[in-house]
Amino acid sequence: MTNLLATHTSTIKKGYVEVENLSMTFSRRGEAIRVFDSINFNLDPGEFVCLLGPSGCGKSTVLNVIAGFIKPTSGYVFINKRHVDTPGSDRGFVFQQYSLLPWKTTFQNVEFGLKIRGIPKKERTDLVNDFLERVGLYRYRNAFPHQLSGGMQQRASIVRALVNSPSVLLMDEPFAALDAQTRHMMQELLLDVWQELRPTIIFVTHDIDEAVFLSDRILVMGTNPGCIKAEVSVALPRPRHIDIKLTEDFLSLNRQVFDLIREETLKNMINL
Numbered sequence: 328m329t330n331l332l333a334t335h336t337s338t339i340k341k342g343y344v345e346v347e348n349l350s351m352t353f354s355r356r357g358e359a360i361r362v363f364d365s366i367n368f369n370l371d372p373g374e375f376v377c378l379l380g381p382s383g384c385g386k387s388t389v390l391n392v393i394a395g396f397i398k399p400t401s402g403y404v405f406i407n408k409r410h411v412d413t414p415g416s417d418r419g420f421v422f423q424q425y426s427l428l429p430w431k432t433t434f435q436n437v438e439f440g441l442k443i444r445g446i447p448k449k450e451r452t453d454l455v456n457d458f459l460e461r462v463g464l465y466r467y468r469n470a471f472p473h474q475l476s477g478g479m480q481q482r483a484s485i486v487r488a489l490v491n492s493p494s495v496l497l498m499d500e501p502f503a504a505l506d507a508q509t510r511h512m513m514q515e516l517l518l519d520v521w522q523e524l525r526p527t528i529i530f531v532t533h534d535i536d537e538a539v540f541l542s543d544r545i546l547v548m549g550t551n552p553g554c555i556k557a558e559v560s561v562a563l564p565r566p567r568h569i570d571i572k573l574t575e576d577f578l579s580l581n582r583q584v585f586d587l588i589r590e591e592t593l594k595n596m597i598n599l
């Protein structure tokens with residue numbers, strides 16, 4: 328790690344996340360739809376937690392509430408003991424859709440938040456270049472998003488969020504649109520960067536294999552209404568390399584989570 332990134336790392340205040348009694352009801356064509364009810368969980372500073380569950384159980388909605396994009400029907404979110412009810416620079420967000428600004432270069436996209444916060448030009452240039460180098464995008468700093476592959480665009484989206492030193496990084500199926508090979512590479516890259524900077528991460532995914540590979544803990548969600556059905560600790564050693572996916576411990580955790588999800592998915596299909 329370069330000195331600049333090391334200094335930057337030491338300034339990141341890792342987020343302690345508390346989610347208390349969160350419930351959400353949407354109105355659809357005059358009918359009240361209870362999406363989830365009484366969701367409670369905490370994340371320790373620097374922890375990597377995956378939110379996993381069948382389609383429609385409310386994973387993205389929970390993440391959007393933590394981001395402050397929407398307000399829950401009831402319940403609270405606290406980050407480092409501060410109540411969250413609007414978006415804030417203490418949280419970074421990475422979406423499934425590549426959300427880079429198409430008219431800005433890679434460099435300009437990553438620089439954007441720093442510029443808005445009034446970070447001096449020299450400081451932000453050095454920082455952005457360091458981050459781009461770290462994820463192999465320095466050569467592409469002057470390219471526009473349409474000139475980058477999906478994996479490159481997601482790398483740029485991740486560093487764009489991290490460069491602003493968020494306490495919590497919220498990731499909503501960020502690798503779902505990538506091919507399997509690129510997805511594996513991105514998972515390893517994310518773990519490398521997380522290991523260096525250690526922001527708290529909440530990562531939404533459908534993919535059991537991805538959740539077991541990445542996280543310290545998996546919160547398995549149930550449906551109708553959404554709830555936290557089970558919590559699975561992932562005590563696999565770190566740093567993790569893709570080969571860990573072939574170990575007995577990995578496969579047994581995978582199976583445990585698979586059984587939990589299968590039950591919920593079947594329940595969900597019957598209720599459709």
Ligand SMILES: Nc1ncnc2c1ncn2[C@@H]1O[C@H](COP(=O)(O)OP(=O)(O)OP(=O)(O)O)[C@@H](O)[C@H]1O
Nearest residue numbers: 353354355362381382383384385386387388389533
């Ligand atoms: N703004 C909204 N208005 C009405 N209903 C909504 C709104 N946002 C989400 N929903 C509904 O809430 C439910 C949960 O949606 P959400 O996207 O959070 O689920 P999810 O678990 O992330 O699903 P997926 O894995 O398919 O992305 C869905 O039935 C969805 O249609």
